[in-house]
Amino acid sequence: MTEQQPYRMVSRHPGFELRRYPAHLVAEMRVQASFTRAPMEAFRPLAAYVGGANRARQPVGSAVSTTSVASGSAKIPMTLPVVQIEGERPGAYLIQFVLPATVTAATVPEPVDARVRIHEVPAQLAAAMRFSGRWTEHAFSQRATMLGRAVTAAGLQPTGAIRYARFDPPWKPWFLRRNEVVLPVVD
Structure with a gap:
């Protein structure tokens, strides 16, 4: 079973769920690339880190139940989602595991x-x-706009950058993929 980032659902609103996420750690990398290319550019260095290219020389979280994603011939323990956040300038992204x-x-x-x-x-x-x-950038951008409008309509105030979350490997059929747009709001 794949470990997924924990959260507690606070309430449901038209078009979104309001969730409380606990503090957590991410391995991240800044990338200058297109929206579609950015996760691919960051995948190998982040996957290598999680797979053991670190000072401890051990897979990160290897004692927990995680899924393995093939990267070449190595099996890499993963936790979901993989997150993408827009940077300060066009074509700049922060990719997080x-x-x-x-x-x-x-x-x-x-x-x-x-x-x-x-x-x-x-x-x-x-x-x-x-x-x-x-x-696609269009699919995520369209949902981000919808989420922003729904959050404002619910009387909530956004407080941070929108996150694009991917939960599935690239070989999973597109119509079965789980994706999310997540927007922090004032507590």
């Missing part, structure tokens, strides 16, 4: 690749819209 919940700031291994950073995301309240389909 959510680390297993059992990994803490005290136990997380240091990356050997200087492009990979470990970041602690604080606990937050966020609106999330789930959808299936292709990983």
